[in-house]
Amino acid sequence: MQCVVTGGNVKVLAKAIHSLSRIGDELYVEPQGDGLALRSVNSSRSAYACFLFAPLFFSRYNIRKEVNFRCKMAIKSVQTVFRSVATLEKTVEKCHIELDEAKDRLTFTLHCKHGLLKTHNLSYQDSESLQAVFDKDSYANVFRAHPRLLVDTVVHFPLSVEEVTVTVSDERMWVRNHVEDERSRAMLTELCLASDEFDHFAVKAHHSITFCLKELRGLLAFAESTGLLLSMYLDEPGSPVVLSVTDSVLEGNFVLATLSDDHNLYGRDLGSPLYQPDAEQPPPPDDFMNDDIDSYLIAMDTSVAPGPSAANPPTTSLAAARETPSDRHRIRRHSEEEEDGDRLPNKKFRSIFFGSVLPPSPQTSMQPVPTQEVLASNSEDETEAD
Amino acid sequence: MPLSTQSQGEDEQYILVTSLDNARNLSNLLKAISFKDHAVFTTTPNGLKVTVEDCKCVQANAFIQADIFQEFTIKEDLITFQVNLTVLLDCLNIFGGSTSAGISTALRMCYKGYGYPLTLFLEEGGVVTVCKINTEEPEEPIDFDFCSSNVTNKVILQSESLKEAFSELDLTSEMLQITMSPSQPFIYHRCLFLLSTFGSSGSAHYDYSKDSDMMELFRCKETQTNRYKMSLLKPSTKALTLSCKVSVRTDSRGFLSLQYLVRNDDGQICFVEYFCCPDEEVEEDS
Structure with a gap:
C-alpha cells in the first residue's frame, strides 16, 4: 500500500484519527479497493467507528488488489504522527503512508515546511476485518444538521456527563443528560431543538434513546472542522444510533449502543445483546488462532436485533453463558463480581450499561468504572455549589 | 527606584x-x-x-x-x-x-x-x-572538557524548528539519537541532521534539511551518530522553549553541547548551555 495525502486533507486525516481515538485504543487499517478504511471499536464493543477515504481523497492511492491486507496498531502511536493538529495545516505539506510488509511496519512520512522531514515507522499486528453490520437506511428516524447545531447543544453538558437521552417527536428533539436515579441531586439539563433547525428532520416513530456522549463529541469535532453535515439515524431503544458524515471523497460512520428500555433491559441486553458474531463474514480460521480476543468478532447487527418479546437468548451469543438476572440487585452483584473477574469482551459492555444503574454510594465510587465515579463527583460538585 | x-x-x-x-x-x-x-x-x-x-x-x-x-x-x-x-x-x-x-x-x-x-x-x-x-557547601561542577577546537559537527538552528520535534518526542524511547553527517546518505538520501527515537510503537525520525531557512549554520566534518538518554535531554526542552536560536555541537568523543540564545523581556541576550554525555557506542544497524 502506498498513499499520498496533500494539503488540507492531511488535517482531515489527522482529525479523523483523533476522533477515532475517542472510541478505542486500536486503529484498524484496511486498504480496500474502494478506499482506505480506518476503524476503531471500544473495549466493550458498544461503540464502533469507521472512516472510509475514497481513492480520490488521496493524490496517490496504490494498493495490491490481490492481497487482502489488514492490520491494527495502537491508536496513540498514530496520534503521535499527527500530534499538533492545530499547526498541521500550516506546517505539513504532504503525507506519505507506505506499508512495508517485509519489515512489518507502516511508515508515515510528513513533508513539513522548512524542509523538515518527519518519518514515523509504526509496527502493527495483523488483524481480521472489523466490520459492524448496520443498516441505517432502515431506521425510522433520520436527522441531518450542521455540526454547529449539535456542538452548541452538547456544549451545555459538562464533560462529566457520560450519557445523553435524545427524545424525538414529529416537531422536536429533546436532548438531556441521562440521570439514572431521578431523585438524585445531579443537575438536569435539557435542550429542545425545533425541527426547522435541522436540514432534514424525518420522524416515523417517537423514540427516546440514551447513548454515550464521548463518542458523539469525537465525531462532532471532526464534522465541525471539516464543515460536513452530520446525519443521525435513530431507532428504538436498544438499537444502536448511527451518526454519519459523508462527502464525495470520505464517509464516516459512528455506531453507538443505546440503553434499552427498563422493561426489557434485563431480558434483552443480557440475554440477546446487540452484538453477535458476524455470521455473514466469518473471520478466517488463521486469524482465530492469532488473536483470541478478536476471534470474538462481534458486530452490531441491527437486522437480527430481536424485538422486546424475544427474551430467550440465542445460544451463540457470548452473554448467553450467563444466566439472566431477574432483578436489579442481581445485576448489580454480577457487575461487581465481574470487575475483578474474567476479561471476556462483553464484560465492559455490560459495565457501560449497568455501571450507571449503580447508586452513587461511596462503596461503588471506589470501583474503577468511570460512570460511577462521575456520578459520585457530580453530586459532590452539587454540594459544593450549594 | x-x-x-x-x-x-x-x-x-x-x-x-x-x-x-x-x-x-x-x-x-x-x-x-x-x-x-x-x-x-x-x-x-x-x-x-x-x-x-x-x-x-x-x-x-x-x-x-x-x-x-x-x-x-x-x-x-x-x-x-x-x-x-x-x-x-x-x-x-x-x-x-x-x-x-x-x-x-x-x-x-x-x-x-x-x-x-x-x-x-x-x-x-x-x-x-x-x-x-541557607547556602550549602558548593560542589565542584564537572568539567566536561568540551573545547571548541574538538568540535566535529555543529549546527545552528532557529529554535522554532527544534521545538516541534522536542515537544513531540516519543518518551517511550529510552534514547534520543542524533546523527550529523556532511553529505553522504545514512538512512535517507539527504540525511544531514537527524533526530531519531526508538519507542514502543516504532521509530520516529526528524530530518532537518541543510537548505532549510531554519538552518543558520551547518558545519559537519564527519558522520557521527550518538545516543543520549532521553531522561537527561528532555529537561533541555525548557531552555529550548525560551530560546530563539540553538547551537547543537558534538565533539570527537560524542559529547553533546546545546547552547541556547535567550532574549529576555528587555531584549537583552543571555545564554543557557547544556552538556550531555553520550550513551554506549551505537552498533552500525539502521
Whole structure:
C-alpha cells in the first residue's frame, strides 16, 4: 500500500484519527479497493467507528488488489504522527503512508515546511476485518444538521456527563443528560431543538434513546472542522444510533449502543445483546488462532436485533453463558463480581450499561468504572455549589 | 527606584549585591535549568553562572552577564555558593510571577559570604518581602572538557524548528539519537541532521534539511551518530522553549553541547548551555 495525502486533507486525516481515538485504543487499517478504511471499536464493543477515504481523497492511492491486507496498531502511536493538529495545516505539506510488509511496519512520512522531514515507522499486528453490520437506511428516524447545531447543544453538558437521552417527536428533539436515579441531586439539563433547525428532520416513530456522549463529541469535532453535515439515524431503544458524515471523497460512520428500555433491559441486553458474531463474514480460521480476543468478532447487527418479546437468548451469543438476572440487585452483584473477574469482551459492555444503574454510594465510587465515579463527583460538585 | 530604602551601612557588609528591576529576567533563565534541586552559583565581576547537574552525565549552565543587572557589586574575584534552586525559584515568584505588562517584581540579591544565607529583597506594588535562603557547601561542577577546537559537527538552528520535534518526542524511547553527517546518505538520501527515537510503537525520525531557512549554520566534518538518554535531554526542552536560536555541537568523543540564545523581556541576550554525555557506542544497524 502506498498513499499520498496533500494539503488540507492531511488535517482531515489527522482529525479523523483523533476522533477515532475517542472510541478505542486500536486503529484498524484496511486498504480496500474502494478506499482506505480506518476503524476503531471500544473495549466493550458498544461503540464502533469507521472512516472510509475514497481513492480520490488521496493524490496517490496504490494498493495490491490481490492481497487482502489488514492490520491494527495502537491508536496513540498514530496520534503521535499527527500530534499538533492545530499547526498541521500550516506546517505539513504532504503525507506519505507506505506499508512495508517485509519489515512489518507502516511508515508515515510528513513533508513539513522548512524542509523538515518527519518519518514515523509504526509496527502493527495483523488483524481480521472489523466490520459492524448496520443498516441505517432502515431506521425510522433520520436527522441531518450542521455540526454547529449539535456542538452548541452538547456544549451545555459538562464533560462529566457520560450519557445523553435524545427524545424525538414529529416537531422536536429533546436532548438531556441521562440521570439514572431521578431523585438524585445531579443537575438536569435539557435542550429542545425545533425541527426547522435541522436540514432534514424525518420522524416515523417517537423514540427516546440514551447513548454515550464521548463518542458523539469525537465525531462532532471532526464534522465541525471539516464543515460536513452530520446525519443521525435513530431507532428504538436498544438499537444502536448511527451518526454519519459523508462527502464525495470520505464517509464516516459512528455506531453507538443505546440503553434499552427498563422493561426489557434485563431480558434483552443480557440475554440477546446487540452484538453477535458476524455470521455473514466469518473471520478466517488463521486469524482465530492469532488473536483470541478478536476471534470474538462481534458486530452490531441491527437486522437480527430481536424485538422486546424475544427474551430467550440465542445460544451463540457470548452473554448467553450467563444466566439472566431477574432483578436489579442481581445485576448489580454480577457487575461487581465481574470487575475483578474474567476479561471476556462483553464484560465492559455490560459495565457501560449497568455501571450507571449503580447508586452513587461511596462503596461503588471506589470501583474503577468511570460512570460511577462521575456520578459520585457530580453530586459532590452539587454540594459544593450549594 | 525600587528598593532604594536600603541603608548604605548594611550594604557594606555584603560581598555581593545585585539588583534587577525585573526578577523574571533571572527566574526565567533559572527555570530553564531547574531539573535538579541544587544549583551552584559562581559569581565573577563578569556576571553570574548557575550550574545544575544530574547523574554526572548532564550539566546545565545559565549565564547572566553583569550588565543585565541594574546593580552588580562584587568585592571578591570569585564567589561560589550553592542553594536550593527550587526554593530560590519559589522566592522569586513569591508575588505570583505575574506576566502582565507593567507589573514586575524588583529584586535585590545580597550575600555576606561563606556561611551566610543568600538574602533576597523582593518588591512589587510597594510590598517588600525578605527571603533568606541557607547556602550549602558548593560542589565542584564537572568539567566536561568540551573545547571548541574538538568540535566535529555543529549546527545552528532557529529554535522554532527544534521545538516541534522536542515537544513531540516519543518518551517511550529510552534514547534520543542524533546523527550529523556532511553529505553522504545514512538512512535517507539527504540525511544531514537527524533526530531519531526508538519507542514502543516504532521509530520516529526528524530530518532537518541543510537548505532549510531554519538552518543558520551547518558545519559537519564527519558522520557521527550518538545516543543520549532521553531522561537527561528532555529537561533541555525548557531552555529550548525560551530560546530563539540553538547551537547543537558534538565533539570527537560524542559529547553533546546545546547552547541556547535567550532574549529576555528587555531584549537583552543571555545564554543557557547544556552538556550531555553520550550513551554506549551505537552498533552500525539502521
